Amino acid sequence: MLSVASRNPARTECLIVDSCGVDTSAIVNRLQQQQCQVQQCSFDQATERLEQTDTHLIFLHTCFTDTNALSELHYLRQQYPHIPVILFDQNLTPERIDESMLWRASDYISTNTLTDEVLQRLLRYNLKICQYYSEIERLTQLDPLTGMMNRQQFYQEFSERLRALRKGGSGKHFALINVDLDGFRRFNTINGYSAGDVVVKEMSQRLSELAPGLISRQGNDEFILLLETPDDVSLAQHVTQLCIQLLHRLTEPYNYHELEIILPCSIGVALAPEHSCEADTLIHQATQARIKAKETSSCSYIIFDPQSSFEQDPHHNIEPELINAIRRNEFELFYQPRVDILSGKIIGAEGLIRWQHPQRGLIFPDMFIPTAERTGLIVPIGYWVIQQAGEDMQRLLASGLTIKSLSINLSFRQFQDSYLCRTIQRLIEKYAIDTSVLEFELTESALFNNELHVREGIEELHKLGINFSLDDFGTGYSSFSLLQKLPIGSLKIDRSFVSGVNNNPDDREIVKALIRLAYSLNKEIIAEGVETLQQLNFLASFGCHQAQGYLYSKPVPFAEFKDLLQNGYQLTAENAANQ
Template sequence: MLSAVTRHSENECLIIDSCGFSLQDLNELLASVDCAAQHCSFDQVTHLMEQHDFKLIFLHTCVTDTNALSELHFLRQQYPTTPVIVFDQQLSQSRIDEFLLWRASDYVSITQLDTKTIQRVIRYNLSIKQHLTDIVRLNKVDPLTGMTNRQQFYKELSRQLKPFQQSKQHNSLALFIIDLDGFRRFNNINGHAAGDKIVKKLGDRLTKLAPALITRLGNDEFALTLTADPDDDLVQRATLLCYQILHALTKPYQYHELEIILPCSIGIALAPQHSCEPDSLIHQATQARLKAKEQSSCSYFIFDQQHSHLNEKQVVIEPELISAVRRREFELYYQPRVDISNGNIIGAEGLIRWNHPEKGLIFPDEFIPTAERTGLIVPMGYWVLQQAGEDIHRLREAGLDIKHLSINLSFRQFQDGYLCRTIQRIIEKYDIDTSILEFELTESALFNNELHVREGIEELHKLGINFSLDDFGTGYSSFSLLQKLPISSLKIDRSFVAGVADNQDDREIVKALIRLAHSLNKEVIAEGLETRQQLNFLASYGCTQAQGYLYSKPVPFAEFQQQLAEGIQTKEPIAASL
């Protein structure tokens, strides 16, 4: 039977016992620390969890009950953010180890339980719940607008497009990509805090108009979808919505005593007409948005498969990129990774550049998307690893040491069945010290093919290679994956670091990410460090490493070698506290 302690408490917990165990002592101790309890047998759990917001679950292990482990497994699967504390009259060490292995959050022996112990248990596990809840929120919600974030949008768009891919969908879908004209200039003049206010207002206006899925992709860029029945004219409906959006977004934004007008540009791609693949559809809508911006301010453009100016540009760059791979026209630049406490270089990130024979130095943003799309990223990735190996060897010969040399690894490279064997041959050929080598993965790499990527990571880790998670905090990270995968460091995305000086949300996010990294025993690295104010903030909250223009931009190998030999640090000392 269900029973409950009726005393009101914000910390309500659920006690699960299917063995008829006397719960009086546990009830009294929980009540003494203001934790109200409800009791139930295991078959009543689902009903109660739907009705209440339990902060903690106490599960009676019941030595005579062989279902305890399966019950624990069910609870961890169904309620991953709610800590599960196992309890019994007495718990042997082997029993404790068994339940912890099956992801119990904590354990208590009733015969050894007192007020001090139960206070520790409650406090510790509420802290765990807060961490897990923060992670779930970061995974799903854009912290500035409260909307669905980019990663959740991608998942939902993929789900919506799946029937199209299977030829089971007779409806149609329009994807809109929207951003403001002149936002970057406004942001540069007035600062990030002012820009954030505009973005939030923009989100509010779009929410009132959007009939379906809407998200903030980043900065001032938003996406939304519109679906239509077979009898509806999707293009006509999309055009009408464009006019409504253009009208709503040309209304002035209030900033202090000023009225700021920032019109928008809209790009549209259609499924199944243009594509049924989420990546392609997003890319096409982005192309259309850029085309709208080229035409005039405050306009929209529906993707044109045959007359896309940006498609022509990609067609031109593709054969040049193939030639560049064959002729090895690339160069590896290095951006120092610095110990915040003393300014010493402890590592670097290797970043590819294209030395075009006619156009000069080309940055990766201009050619990596094409390399990803065509698969050229695979041979380029092998060249990067080979060059990094040679450079590590040259540093060693010069008597210079670094602890970490990180290289970006694309999810497309994991699709190459020879990845691990090829990397192993390169390591052996160039005598690469794998304890120095570190592969950077983006959260999207883990998301695209989680099992496949995970298997590749584990195989490469056997070679002694470390891994870091790039752009951490932007939304994909799975708490369980961070625990299971051999990821040694987390890199806080530059978008959050940029806002710590004047954005309270960004400050709280960065502090939460640092705490999470520490709790997982991961190194934490801040990307995009540009000001001493950012540096002081990061140092005050325990971030130990950083890279960014405050220390150095990415530089050619010879210049990096000189930096490593002579040292590099900020000119002013780090503040002791905020």
């Protein structure tokens, strides 16, 4: 007899869950013949068993006459979305199978008619699904170039350590170290992305040698390190020694072909709990310290000082002007087309806010949105965006133009406003907004902050007919469980993956896996940051539905977007490269 499990070096761990007291010996024997390791328990014991063992497959028997039968299945799928749940019984009627599959059973078997061939097929299929989810989850926690954890995974683990610190039980204190190379962007532009990748990989290896704790690549050549020391050890002394070692090691020449490249580095440090116990604040402080080090002297480090001149940075003085900007209506909504890859037609757009400052000119959102988030001004700004989108949708309809979707960003901070749903409903009614066109973009990090609170708001808005998409998909914490809980209709592949599909095998595999996942969940898949024909062709070849990026158009004012809808766009990679 050919064993399915024997094809893999590790034994397949199966858990049989049954609270009805049926005879399970037949299915246990058949699974053991397939070299599976089998455990049995009641439903009440299932959670404890699943926490204690690395279970691959769950075989569930429910008393169908019991009103809790489907709730048991629902609970297991909610709590353990990556473990296939296979329903089994002596006889399964079509009605019972249909209802169980609606409640997301992974598969089913009737033990009365079970054969070795059927069981082998079931094991092969469900183990493949299990491996598939595990691999995608692993990939989305890592930076594809260096193999280090990505910024989202670092944020999650760093936040957990700080949570213990706030409770007073960690016995440790931390130094958050932000480091990047001076002149890397120019080097990258002159020598190409392949040369830049070689330097970044070498940089990550040097950092790993010197700092054994948490390390994360934040993007390009920027890395964050976490240094932990016991309470009774001088943190300042340790971090000073480490910074000096980093400066010496990172300024040694990098080799690319026959070139020897020397790139100085800048380092910024923030301390916990001395400076803060909040992850966002510490990351910001370390970043500001690094920027100050770069401005002060090449190849240097600075430890954040709350009394220093950091607060003189324009970012910190922007709050009063931001309040005036709302009053004076200085904001403008730009639109970036979203294109159906198959037909090449513009079928939607993403609305992106810009600030038309009377002295500084056009200001991009990364310069003022963090302040708006921190101060709560994002709430009235968000309502302005929805109002402006409604007005622009009316203007399009008046011109005889239609789009399938208009997406705008909705932040975690906006969900904290108790009037969010009522205010949005009022704006929908006032501007006669077609809610089937309106789409709110969410980020995984926003959902992670307060999942239950945000989920309730999303479900209430969904009742109004509003669609939702998940932005930066593939970079976050718990994508798959969130997808099963929330009414999300489309997924947006993060531009960091799209940019590497031409020359990075890991990025190609991640993008292909995300497209397959979207298809399996029956969701639209949209690629962000498409800048070249090669990227577009790759996405098209694997069935990506939609794309947006500079290849089609940069974000443009409403009048220019309207012109693109009427007259079309010119597909030129050269324009994208020159933006």
